[in-house]
Amino acid sequence: MSARDAVLRVEHLEAGYGETTVLRDVTLEVPAQGVLAILGPNGAGKTTLLRAISGLLPARRGRVGLDGKDVSRRSASERVRRGLCHVPDPRGIFPSLTVRDNLVLQAPRGSVDGSIEKAVGMFPRLGERLDQLAGTLSGGEQQMLAVSRAYVQSPKVVLLDEVSMGLAPNIVDEIFAFLERLREEGVALVVVEQFVHRALAIADAVAVIGRGRVVAEGPAAGFTENAIFEAYAGVAPQEATA
Ligand SMILES: Nc1ncnc2c1ncn2[C@@H]1O[C@H](COP(=O)(O)OP(=O)(O)O)[C@@H](O)[C@H]1O
Numbered sequence: 001m002s003a004r005d006a007v008l009r010v011e012h013l014e015a016g017y018g019e020t021t022v023l024r025d026v027t028l029e030v031p032a033q034g035v036l037a038i039l040g041p042n043g044a045g046k047t048t049l050l051r052a053i054s055g056l057l058p059a060r061r062g063r064v065g066l067d068g069k070d071v072s073r074r075s076a077s078e079r080v081r082r083g084l085c086h087v088p089d090p091r092g093i094f095p096s097l098t099v100r101d102n103l104v105l106q107a108p109r110g111s112v113d114g115s116i117e118k119a120v121g122m123f124p125r126l127g128e129r130l131d132q133l134a135g136t137l138s139g140g141e142q143q144m145l146a147v148s149r150a151y152v153q154s155p156k157v158v159l160l161d162e163v164s165m166g167l168a169p170n171i172v173d174e175i176f177a178f179l180e181r182l183r184e185e186g187v188a189l190v191v192v193e194q195f196v197h198r199a200l201a202i203a204d205a206v207a208v209i210g211r212g213r214v215v216a217e218g219p220a221a222g223f224t225e226n227a228i229f230e231a232y233a234g235v236a237p238q239e240a241t242a
Pocket residue numbers: 017020022040041042043044045046047048049238239240241242
């Protein structure tokens with residue numbers, strides 16, 4: 001794939017916390033409208049990678065390219081304006097605000113009503129709970145609210161950090177149906193996922209991260225679940241540093 005086709009390019013990225021370097025020389029690309037699954041054992045650096053891409057964590061070296069433009073020095077909110085949406089882990093919703101106010105905060109200026117309609121159209125259960133405090137929703141409903149961000153912001157690329165974590169299988173089905181819908185609408189996805197089979201089912205390409213580096217990558221069709229776990233085995237989790 002040529003550089004031109006990539007909606008997101010990460011080149012030689014290095015990032016960490018304090019004196020600790022977590023990501024080292026990470027290079028990845030996500031084609032427009034494609035789905036990249038990022039897999040790897042606990043502590044490998046997947047969350048750190050998404051935070052560095054979205055700008056919540058500064059990159060120490062390397063660059064992040066969005067739609068052909070270097071956004072490495074741009075703020076997280078500027079990256080949002082340019083079409084990058086991050087559904088973080090934890091969920092990044094405001095528990096003490098209502099569902100409606102959470103959606104309003106995510107919506108671009110001038111399109112608040114349309115955004116709420118869009119989210120409710122996808123997840124009718126949110127529509128029944130617009131005036132309820134987000135913190136009082138079930139875990140599944142909170143995750144629906146969290147992923148609605150990816151809808152109301154009309155992004156080009158969405159980073160999803162373990163959105164199925166802790167949810168009942170039928171809710172995970174619903175969330176993945178939503179991800180399929182996003183990709184059909186032409187949105188590129190970066191999916192960090194604990195359920196390898198679910199990730200492989202939706203992904204075009206896979207990158208396995210171990211100890212802050214890309215240790216295996218390629219088309220999803222070339223990976224079996226076993227091959228992924230073998231790659232994990234080669235990169236036992238890092239010592240916890242926090
Ligand atoms: N806020 C933080 N401060 C210091 N170290 C951290 C922080 N967050 C994560 N780490 C460390 O960075 C490494 C990667 O963590 P993380 O990106 O959360 O991995 P993953 O999402 O793959 O489980 C781990 O060793 C973890 O202990």
